[in-house]
Amino acid sequence: MFIDIQNLSFTYSNSSMKAINDISFTVEKGEVISILGRSGSGKSTILRIIAGLEMPNGGSFILNGKKIMDTRTFIQPEKRGIGMVFQDYALFPHMNVEENILFGLSKMSRNDKKKRTNEVLELVELEGFEKRYPHQLSGGQQQRVALARAIAPEPDLILLDEPFSNLDTDLQVKIRGDLRRILKKANTTAIFVTHNVNDAHALADRIVKIKDGKIEKIGRPCDLLGLSTSELPSTVEKASEELLTV
Ligand SMILES: Nc1ncnc2c1ncn2[C@@H]1O[C@H](COP(=O)(O)OP(=O)(O)OP(=O)(O)O)[C@@H](O)[C@H]1O
Numbered sequence: 001m002f003i004d005i006q007n008l009s010f011t012y013s014n015s016s017m018k019a020i021n022d023i024s025f026t027v028e029k030g031e032v033i034s035i036l037g038r039s040g041s042g043k044s045t046i047l048r049i050i051a052g053l054e055m056p057n058g059g060s061f062i063l064n065g066k067k068i069m070d071t072r073t074f075i076q077p078e079k080r081g082i083g084m085v086f087q088d089y090a091l092f093p094h095m096n097v098e099e100n101i102l103f104g105l106s107k108m109s110r111n112d113k114k115k116r117t118n119e120v121l122e123l124v125e126l127e128g129f130e131k132r133y134p135h136q137l138s139g140g141q142q143q144r145v146a147l148a149r150a151i152a153p154e155p156d157l158i159l160l161d162e163p164f165s166n167l168d169t170d171l172q173v174k175i176r177g178d179l180r181r182i183l184k185k186a187n188t189t190a191i192f193v194t195h196n197v198n199d200a201h202a203l204a205d206r207i208v209k210i211k212d213g214k215i216e217k218i219g220r221p222c223d224l225l226g227l228s229t230s231e232l233p234s235t236v237e238k239a240s241e242e243l244l245t246v
Pocket residue numbers: 012013014015019037038039040041042043044045046195
C-alpha cells in the first residue's frame with residue numbers, strides 16, 4: 001500500500017487533551033481521501049503531522065515504501081515529497097502565475113521547468129494566464145494556480161486543507177469537480193480535509209470520518225451515506241445532514 005499511517009496520537013504542548021487519538025488508515029496510490037469532521041475534531045492537526053509541521057507523541061507513517069516518521073525517524077517537511085494547498089491558497093503576491101509555479105521546480109533544467117509549467121497550466125485550464133499576478137485572478141483561478149504549483153514537482157502526495165472555504169457556493173461546486181478531474185488525470189494521491197459532507201461526497205474515493213480526534217468510520221462515500229452516487233443531490237444533502245449528526 002502507498003500510505004500507511006498507524007496509531008498517530010498528538011497533544012498540543014499548551015493543552016492537556018489529545019488533539020488526535022490513535023489514528024490509523026491506509027491509502028492506495030492515486031486514491032483521493034477525505035478527512036471529514038466538525039470544527040475542532042482534529043482534521044488540520046492530522047494534515048500537519050503528515051506534512052511534518054508537528055511531531056506526534058506516537059505512531060508511524062510510511063509513504064511509498066519510505067519510513068517518514070516513527071519513534072526513531074523524523075524526515076524534515078521539505079524532504080517528504082508532499083505538496084500542500086491550504087485554505088488561503090497562499091500564492092506569492094509579488095510573483096506572477098508562472099513564477100509561482102516555477103518556485104517549486106528548482107532542481108530542473110530551464111527547458112524542463114518551462115515544459116512542466118505549461119503542462120500543469122494546461123491541466124488546470126489556465127493557459128495564457130502566465131503573466132497575471134494573483135490579485136488579477138478570481139478566487140477559483142487562484143485556487144487552480146495553487147493546485148498547479150503543488151502538483152508541478154510531482155509530489156508523492158498532496159494535502160489540501162479546506163481548499164474551497166474562501167469560494168462562493170457556485171464556484172465551490174465547479175472547483176471541486178475540476179479538482180477531482182485534475183487529481184485523477186495526474187494520478188495524484190491526495191488527502192483533503194473538509195467539514196462539508198457534499199465536498200467529501202463529490203471528491204473522495206473514500207472518507208475517513210473523525211470525531212473528537214478519533215476515527216469514527218472509514219468507507220466509500222456511498223457506503224457511509226447509505227446511497228448510490230447517482231441519487232439526487234437533495235437526497236444526498238439530507239443523508240449528509242444525518243451523517244454529520246451521528
Ligand atoms: N496550536 C494549538 N495549540 C493548542 N491547541 C490547538 C492548536 N491548534 C489546534 N488546537 C486544538 O486542537 C483541536 C483540533 O484542532 P484542529 O485545528 O486540528 O481542528 P480542525 O478539525 O481542523 O477544525 P476546523 O474545521 O475548525 O479547522 C482543537 O480542539 C483545537 O482547539
